[in-house]
Amino acid sequence: MNSAVMKKTMFWFVLPALLFYCLFWVFPILKLFQYSITDYNGYVQKFSYVGLDNFKTLFHEEILGLSIRNTLIYTFVTVILGNIVALAIAFLLNANIRAKGLYRSAFYIPTLFSAIVVGFIWSYVYMPDEGLIASFLHKIGINGIDTNFLGSYDKALYSIIAVDIWKNIGTSTIIFLAGLQTVPTDLIEAGKIDGAGRWKLVRYIKIPLLATSVTINVTLSVINGLKAFDYPFVMTNGGPGTSTNTLIYAMYKMAFTDQLFGKASALGIISFALIIVITAAFVFTLNRREISA
């Protein structure tokens, strides 16, 4: 059967890419399933099959629940707070203010740095007693506030999340901004003629029309949150104790420090399943709400 659009033989062009895709992506993932039932240490090539032992130990240890909890908190906060702030900034930057271009660039700048650089800088900002925040508070005469942000069990995770939001806000803002600019002016004018106030315009016209951008941003930040690794790695080493261990960080630690590749693979599979379920749920619910302009 010859298609009118494309000759069948053209599919051969897919082959090289497909080969690489299978070799570097599909095959390793399948390997992960194999390793998850072994005691492979990632290093010595001899290993034996241990059945579901890895999964059993994982379910008995507190690290699984803890890292899932941390990851979910991380995701939840970055999604909600990150997007609300980004949306607010987008509205501000969409308004007719002076030096709009300057502000737009300013909010985008943090996005340009790598996570490592940002994490490193912020670990000095957060440094107790001597860091930027601590000395600023001191300067303006506020004392007695505990400035040990990264070293406290209660605050460390949220301090890291704040940095993540700070860095990624630029991307979300740009997407919202682009969305806002596609809102047709005739709809807004129609709204105005019908007597809608500023808030009503936002609530009933702009936000519903931003649904596509919301889907993109929320999905991106959900994925970003579930994959959180860089900031715990750079800023806290998962600490204090294990209090900022995310799923991916715990996996990394397990594989490369404890040298339990088998167990880490098992954890990988658990988080793989978890991430798929959560992302799928998000995408489906949000897709249904979208309105086409």
Added chain:
Amino acid sequence: MKSLKSQVAGVAVASLFTVALAACGSNNNNNAASPSAASSSAASPSASASASASPSDSAASAEPVTLSMLVSGSKAADGADFELDTLPKLVKEKFPNVTLEVQKLPDEQYYTSVKTKLAAGEGPDIFLVFPNMANMGAIEVAKAGYAADLSGLSFWNNVSKAAMNDMSYEGKPYAVAKGMDILGAYYNKDLFAKAGISEVPKDWDSFLAASEKLKASGVTPIVMGDKDPWVVQFGMYQLAANTVYPSDPDFDKKLQTGETQLTDAKWVETVNQYKTLYDKGYVSKNSLGMASAQAMQQFVDGKAAMIFTGTWDLPGVTAKGAADFERGFFSLPGNKAGEPVYASAATAAGYALNAKSKHLDAAKQIFEYLYDGQSPLFQAWVESNPSISVFNGVPLKNEIFKDVLTEIQSTGHAFYFSNQMWPAGVSDVMQSKFAEIIGGKKTTAEDVTKAMQDKYKELYKG
């Protein structure tokens, strides 16, 4: 017929693509190799000269050889770095056909990278190995067949027995230790004098009393960068050397059979001793929010009187800070009054050779040259090395360690770092559990030791 033809054409195009990609790959390799080829051909006359000069150089023919080397650590702050600059240069002078390509990675990345490379069969020809059972320890590397047996090399008579044993598996050495490292407390002599402490504390009670005096005089007695969790080890192992091992030197051997456990009273006491320093506020509060480099800065700025770390940190500790003062070094005394102080000293990491290297002979010749005790390369190595040499006849470079070292050499009162006999991972649990204590959680010393024992049982495999 036509469709078959076009199919063939399609396959041909597709395979062309692959070839093009493959060509890109090999091109890269050529690029990497070409400088060495060019330089060695230029230098070939002298290659034959050096080959005839030393008859043992069987492999030092003019054939160009590129050896890869992977080590951990950070580049020297100023001047030439031994591993990155001096070593390849001096090797080139002696063996003109040999090009040494050295890569230096931060510790954490080193472990990951070297293991991945070894497992993939693309290990570096020369790499860094740690003593005994530590992470990337000699025993593990030898067992896996990655490190080459070095017992045939000629310089072993010049190396201290202890250093050789710590790098051996089944009686054969697999790496040459850089030297010996000692854990201790670096202290600020001026702050000690100001607080009215006339001599270095020699037992646990007097150490606590000294800390109390320092605290009363308004300085932070001890600063630790606990945000980098591994620094917990620096204090803990010194206490273990006094509290755990003197009464039972084989404690860690018995751990393997289950005769002793990390939950034994001795380890609980060790953890409690270290906990005391935090409970009484001798360690800077907020230490969990401070990285080790930041802690070091506090020490050199004269804001804290002591910092626990090892001989390897001498450059950092003696760096110029906001305050000028004299530094000293002593073993953290975990002992009871009247008993001797035991130091925590252990063999440092050392270079090993890849058993599967294509150029094992050439690499062995470099080792013979590097460790012969007199060559310019050996001198340069000793000169750049902060560890205390384990080679006979090499004098101590750094006066600051003299007291502790003399004590160790005359009495033999020293034990290794505990993690050298633990599977990698146990010390991590110790750190993360102990961090809970630092962070003010209700974790007890018993909880810490229990977590350590559990991890040990999970990880130790005969």
